Amino acid sequence: MKIKLRxxxxxxxxxxxxxxFTILLIFAAFTALPLVLVITNAFKPLNELFxxxxxxxxxxxxxxxxKALSVVMSNSWIPFSRYIFNTLFLSIIxxxxxxxxxxxxxxxxxxxxxxxxxxxxxxxxxxxxxxPEVLSIPNYLIMSKIGWVDSLTALIIxxxxxxxxLFLMKQFMETMVPxxxxxxxxxxxxxxxxxFWQIVMPIVKPAWLTLMILAFQxxxxxxxxxxxxxxxxxxxxxxxxxxxxGGRAREGVMAAVSLLMMIVxxxxxxxxxxxxxxxMGTSGIKD
Amino acid sequence: MSSTTTKITNNGFKYxxxxxxxxxxxxxxxxxxxxxxxxxxxxxxxxxxxxxxxIAIGLSFTYYNMLETPTWIGWQNYIGLFLxxxxxxxxxxxxxVFALITGPLSYxxxxxxxxxxxxxxxxxxSVLTLLFYAPSIAGNAFVIWTTIxxxxxxxxxxxxxxxxxxxxxxxxxxxxxxxxxxxxxVVVLWMSLGTSFLVFIAGLQGIDRRLYEAGAVxxxxxxxxxxxxxxxxxxxxxxxxxxxxxxxxxxxxxLKIIPLVGFPSTDYAGRTIxxxxxxxxxxxxEMGYASAIAVVLFVxxxxxxxxxxxxxxxxxx
Numbered sequence: 001m002k003i004k005l006r007x008x009x010x011x012x013x014x015x016x017x018x019x020x021f022t023i024l025l026i027f028a029a030f031t032a033l034p035l036v037l038v039i040t041n042a043f044k045p046l047n048e049l050f051x052x053x054x055x056x057x058x059x060x061x062x063x064x065x066x067k068a069l070s071v072v073m074s075n076s077w078i079p080f081s082r083y084i085f086n087t088l089f090l091s092i093i094x095x096x097x098x099x100x101x102x103x104x105x106x107x108x109x110x111x112x113x114x115x116x117x118x119x120x121x122x123x124x125x126x127x128x129x130x131x132p133e134v135l136s137i138p139n140y141l142i143m144s145k146i147g148w149v150d151s152l153t154a155l156i157i158x159x160x161x162x163x164x165x166l167f168l169m170k171q172f173m174e175t176m177v178p179x180x181x182x183x184x185x186x187x188x189x190x191x192x193x194x195x196f197w198q199i200v201m202p203i204v205k206p207a208w209l210t211l212m213i214l215a216f217q218x219x220x221x222x223x224x225x226x227x228x229x230x231x232x233x234x235x236x237x238x239x240x241x242x243x244x245x246g247g248r249a250r251e252g253v254m255a256a257v258s259l260l261m262m263i264v265x266x267x268x269x270x271x272x273x274x275x276x277x278x279x280m281g282t283s284g285i286k287d
Numbered sequence: 288m289s290s291t292t293t294k295i296t297n298n299g300f301k302y303x304x305x306x307x308x309x310x311x312x313x314x315x316x317x318x319x320x321x322x323x324x325x326x327x328x329x330x331x332x333x334x335x336x337x338x339x340x341x342i343a344i345g346l347s348f349t350y351y352n353m354l355e356t357p358t359w360i361g362w363q364n365y366i367g368l369f370l371x372x373x374x375x376x377x378x379x380x381x382x383x384v385f386a387l388i389t390g391p392l393s394y395x396x397x398x399x400x401x402x403x404x405x406x407x408x409x410x411x412x413s414v415l416t417l418l419f420y421a422p423s424i425a426g427n428a429f430v431i432w433t434t435i436x437x438x439x440x441x442x443x444x445x446x447x448x449x450x451x452x453x454x455x456x457x458x459x460x461x462x463x464x465x466x467x468x469x470x471x472x473v474v475v476l477w478m479s480l481g482t483s484f485l486v487f488i489a490g491l492q493g494i495d496r497r498l499y500e501a502g503a504v505x506x507x508x509x510x511x512x513x514x515x516x517x518x519x520x521x522x523x524x525x526x527x528x529x530x531x532x533x534x535x536x537x538x539x540x541x542l543k544i545i546p547l548v549g550f551p552s553t554d555y556a557g558r559t560i561x562x563x564x565x566x567x568x569x570x571x572x573e574m575g576y577a578s579a580i581a582v583v584l585f586v587x588x589x590x591x592x593x594x595x596x597x598x599x600x601x602x603x604x
Binding site: 164 | 324337431435564581
């Protein structure tokens with residue numbers, strides 16, 4: 001069975017294979033079980049959620065939790081569809097802007113020589129080294145100075161300049177876009193703008209799909225926190241956190257919501273998995 | 288006499304600077320199009336990432352409550368932090384313990400599991416990649432751990448331990464300071480196979496197969512020799528990048544503690560520098576003090592990064 005799983009190599013012993021395979025199975029169980037629990041809990045009736053000893057799988061699946069969720073939704077202050085709209089709007093505009101601006105910047109950073117490009121890229125790498133939470137106070141002050149507090153702009157615009165996306169895109173372009181192709185296009189009289197859209201962007205399709213996934217995941221789960229206080233500007237994750245404040249009494253509803261929230265990023269990843277792995281292959285940092 | 292020479296060299300110096308500046312300006316002009324491409328990302332990045340670092344450093348030397356203008360108080364915030372804020376010292380200790388455990392563990396787990404699944408057939412490999420990566424993108428799903436480790440008998444861990452007679456009464460996993468950190472570390476490890484994991488999978492797939500064949504000819508006998516003499520050196524660029532991401536994530540993961548152990552947590556056992564920052568910045572509005580916390584956190588994170596980069600660089604020589 002295992003021989004079928006992989007190509008045979010001299011450096012492999014059967015004992016080692018069995019040991020490593022066992023570790024893999026144990027770890028797979030560790031990652032999968034909580035996710036499976038989210039799914040089964042979402043379909044458990046109340047009497048199965050609170051039972052001693054606790055039962056892992058659902059016996060009599062029901063849609064009660066999803067119905068309860070829609071009751072909670074319709075009782076909220078503002079129509080629940082508003083939260084969904086906000087999150088979708090934020091995720092789509094934020095992702096689109098990020099992919100375009102990060103690619104434009106990555107293009108010149110990887111293919112043009114101009115003063116300041118090294119310093120700029122070094123700063124971007126440095127910004128990967130700390131969590132953005134460090135900047136929450138000055139960012140709030142800047143937002144309130146510009147007057148973006150309490151609007152989705154405060155969440156969208158900074159997302160356009162996420163440094164991880166620029167980093168991945170620049171490394172990918174450096175390896176994947178041949179200079180000779182760009183020179184040939186230049187000799188033919190193509191403008192930089194045209195070169196960027198018609199030559200570079202089609203070649204780096206795997207990378208922009210990756211950037212889309214990373215940006216979308218982050219925006220989809222974004223809790224507006226300090227920037228937004230009007231209820232009608234808040235996002236889905238915020239609404240869900242509110243539902244969760246209900247504590248264990250809303251156990252089943254919580255599982256139902258988690259299930260709905262996690263399906264979207266996971267499905268998007270499944271569809272683009274190979275592209276993401278291809279992009280990550282060029283991401284290394286050389287001395 | 289001497290004054291005239293200095294004047295001349297001074298003039299010469301000024302002249303040099305001026306020509307340098309003129310050259311630079313011309314070069315900038317010649318590359319106008321490059322700057323235009325960089326501008327949208329560059330401006331946003333500078334306004335919301337670069338400038339805030341300097342604002343935070345500046346504010347950390349002031350008293351500022353958002354209502355009055357900041358007043359300069361020198362090093363007082365820092366002195367207060369390290370000398371009279373007991374909770375901060377707990378937070379620093381927790382953060383370091385947390386980062387020192389989850390950082391290396393999650394980094395090694397990312398590599399180890401990427402390495403293990405790299406040997407499997409493409410189909411099984413992509414299923415396992417999805418399975419291992421899923422927790423890191425599943426959003427709020429990690430809250431399921433509050434059910435698993437719930438403090439009553441309905442919690443899964445308590446339920447099974449009670450049923451099998453290991454314990455006589457339920458353990459308050461998320462309230463008991465003794466258990467809080469271990470539980471949180473388990474949860475963070477559960478969701479730690481994120482970007483670095485994908486980077487390693489990609490790096491492993493990019494290694495030239497012929498290297499392994501050559502290695503077998505040169506007398507490599509088992510998988511561990513192969514790992515240390517071929518795989519790890521070939522993956523150095525990915526390992527460096529993965530380290531950066533893992534360290535940042537392990538510090539930021541501290542934010543995820545809040546929903547699990549409640550805020551504030553019992554005896555501050557779940558308090559980290561990040562939660563301390565949130566407390567002073569978003570709850571008490573002591574912005575100067577919170578900025579000092581942010582600066583300490585910033586220095587700690589970047590310092591840890593530089594240290595690890597140096598370690599990794601020295602590793603192969």
